[in-house]
Amino acid sequence: MILRSTLLAGATFLAMTSFAEAAETLNIYAWADSISPELIEKFEKETGIKINTDSYTSNEDALTKLQAGASGYDLVMPSQHFVKIMVDEGLLEDIDAKDMPAFKQVDDKWKHQWWDEENDYSIPFAYGTTSFTVNRDVYKGPVDSWKVFFEPPEELQGKIADSSSGDETISEAQLYLGVPFCTEDKAEMKKVRDLLLAQKPYVAVYSTDNIGNRIGGGEVGAHSWWDGNSLKIRMNDGANVEYAFPKEGVVGWMDSLVVPKGSKNVENAKKFINFMSEPENATVQYNFYAHSSPVEIIKEKAKYTPETAPELFPDVPVEFQKACSPEAQELVSKVWNEVMQ
Amino acid sequence: MKRPGFNFWGLLPAQLIMLLTMIIPIGIIVVVSFSTRGAYGxxxxxxxxxxxxxxxxxxxxTDELEFNPQYLLIIGRTILLAATTTAICLLISFPAAYFIAQRQGQLKVILLYLVTLPFWVSMIVRVYAWLIIxxxxGVIDGTLSKLGIVDNLGSLLFNNGAMLVGLVYSYVPLMILPVYASIEKLDPALIEASHDLYGGRWKTLFRVIAPLCKPGMVAGAVLVFIPSLGAxxxxxxxxxxxxxxxxxxxxxxxxxxRNWPFGAAVAVVMMGLVMAVMILNALRAARKQAETA
Structure with missing residues (x-):
């Protein structure tokens, strides 16, 4: 513990000196390109609080940074299973989220969820799904099953792109095989491994970077991806792509706004959460981010509707990822290491 | 005139920085590698x-503890990749450095400047440039199919070749510079002497030029091999x-x-490998010095 507290002291000292520059700041650590720049500007103008943003591309990155202690961040945006882990590990500030004005804007079905039952720590921010996107110039067949992705027909062989996150790829394989997420059953996980190993010769790349270019340009024919991102390249860039809704289901995720323990600007963070949850702003955010909003938005001003954006309105089961036990996670790692060996 | 204690006090700031930014962090990594993992990292x-x-x-x-070579495989593969990268860099660097060393005046300076130019651009950007090429x-596929040379070459990405191209491109300047430095010092009289003694072009290259440039090549190899291990x-x-x-x-x-101690242990193994290379190199240099002395 001595080591850790000296580290902490050092980091706090650094943080303090940098905080001295501006009186009111808010340091946000969020998914890359997730918060509308327009809203950041508006918030800064309205409140005089200076926002610094830093971004991550995986929940694990965010968790690791908070675990290392004294990150200097005031607001983080983890997915549901990581909210649960962060709460259990004591990494979050209790902000009495249920008493905040923002909480009243949250759709009832997203209140009191398993990752934060009392809503002490988190306000839901955006949700969506993970499935796969196909380039329609490359592949014209049906996309109603994960079979297309994991046991690809000839046109897609060598043109499959998996996520480089083992958690994501394994969850998708589990949906296809009907294996429950976070299972501790070795026999079931062995089936998952066998499926991924059988798929591997047809996989061109395992990556979560630069997906839009790769699938939009037809470098690959099918890419593991997220609903809103697929929607945006179809709508904004005119890419000939389709987001698949396989009958076995899609992976669901919900990102929430949380305040890490030790934040120096808790009040500013809460102000920002409330600000983002006002219907007017939530609508701007929805139109920018293109992922579904768990807080109330102004329907008339929403750019995406079931007609224009079917990507955001799944008609198949949505399975949310869970916080796996260490035993289950060990199996996930084992499968992934063997696939990547 | 040497002031007493000057060496000690003069070097102290540098030593302190080394201690704070090198020795202590490495110590922490070693400590973590011998610790117990937390449930969630x-x-x-x-x-x-x-x-x-x-x-x-x-x-x-089958629930039994068994010998599993998967991590050894990964370590072996990484060493092979780093060694291949180093070998290719060497093959490219020697003629390139020799060519530069043969130029005169201004041109030489410009060429050397061009070699270091990529370092001014972020590594990520350079790798993304290769994605486009x-x-x-991309540049190659597009040009070739426009010229009608190859039809539908498609993507050249996502294979070992593309990976090697990226690595060699990233690290080749680290090889060219030390090799250049040793070629630069080469006495042309020795090459002439070799020719006078009926040494052909190849014989001169392998028996005269290469041995004299060896220190530069070894230094370059170390500079390329080590970062390649961590690619x-x-x-x-x-x-x-x-x-x-x-x-x-x-x-x-x-x-x-979620296994920090194991991550630290792999890092320690990697550090061990790097240190082994450095120590071997240092021993060799020391032996060389002893021989000439």
Whole structure:
């Protein structure tokens, strides 16, 4: 513990000196390109609080940074299973989220969820799904099953792109095989491994970077991806792509706004959460981010509707990822290491 | 005139910086590698050799602890990749450096400047540039199909070749500069002497020029080999991330695998390898010095 507290002291000292520059700041650590720049500007103008943003591309990155202690961040945006882990590990500030004005804007079905039952720590921010996107110039067949992705027909062989996150790829394989997420059953996980190993010769790349270019340009024919991102390249860039809704289901995720323990600007963070949850702003955010909003938005001003954006309105089961036990996670790692060996 | 204690006090700031930014962090890594993993990442200060055991043995699908060479494979693959990168860099660097050394005046300076130019651009950007060059409809594919030479070459990405291209491109300047420095010092009279003694072009190259340039080549090889061992971006972006390298393995331990101590242990092994290379090199140099002295 001595080591850790000296580290902490050092980091706090650094943080303090940098905080001295501006009186009111808010340091946000969020998914890359997730918060509308327009809203950041508006918030800064309205409140005089200076926002610094830093971004991550995986929940694990965010968790690791908070675990290392004294990150200097005031607001983080983890997915549901990581909210649960962060709460259990004591990494979050209790902000009495249920008493905040923002909480009243949250759709009832997203209140009191398993990752934060009392809503002490988190306000839901955006949700969506993970499935796969196909380039329609490359592949014209049906996309109603994960079979297309994991046991690809000839046109897609060598043109499959998996996520480089083992958690994501394994969850998708589990949906296809009907294996429950976070299972501790070795026999079931062995089936998952066998499926991924059988798929591997047809996989061109395992990556979560630069997906839009790769699938939009037809470098690959099918890419593991997220609903809103697929929607945006179809709508904004005119890419000939389709987001698949396989009958076995899609992976669901919900990102929430949380305040890490030790934040120096808790009040500013809460102000920002409330600000983002006002219907007017939530609508701007929805139109920018293109992922579904768990807080109330102004329907008339929403750019995406079931007609224009079917990507955001799944008609198949949505399975949310869970916080796996260490035993289950060990199996996930084992499968992934063997696939990547 | 030497002031007493000047060496000690004069070097103290440098020593302190070394201690604070090098020795202590490395010490922490070693300590963590012998600790016990936390359930959701992190670690507890309880001594354990589990991480080092895991390098060789893991619990198999039948619940038994069995010898598992998967991590050795990853380490072996990484060394092979670094060695191949170094060899290719050497093959490119020698003629390039020789060519530069033969130029005169201003031109030489410009050429050397061009060699270092890529360092001014972020590594990620340079790797992304290769994505554009090698990709489908990219510079190579696009040009060749427009000229009608090859029809539908498609993507050249996501294979070992693309990964090597990226690595060699990234690190070749680190080889050219020291090799250049040793060629520059080469006495042309020795080459002439070789020719006078009926040494042909090849014989002169291998018996006279190469041995004299060896120090530069060794220095360059060390400079290229070591960072190649830790390559993460090139295997992921250009190679397609289909096979794990040591860098990705370490990264994963602090992410999905939630096993910080094992990540630290792999880092320690990697550090050991790097140190072995450095020590061998230093021993060789010392022996050389002893011989000439």
């Amino acid at each position: 992190g670690f507890d200060y309880i001594f354990s050799l589990e991480s080092y055991q895991r390098l060789l043995f893991s619990v198999g699908w 090698l990709g489908k409809n 993460v971006i090139e295997p992921m972006l250009l190679g397609g991330g289909k096979k794990m390298m040591m860098g990705n393995l370490i990264l994963n331990q602090f992410g999905m695998d």
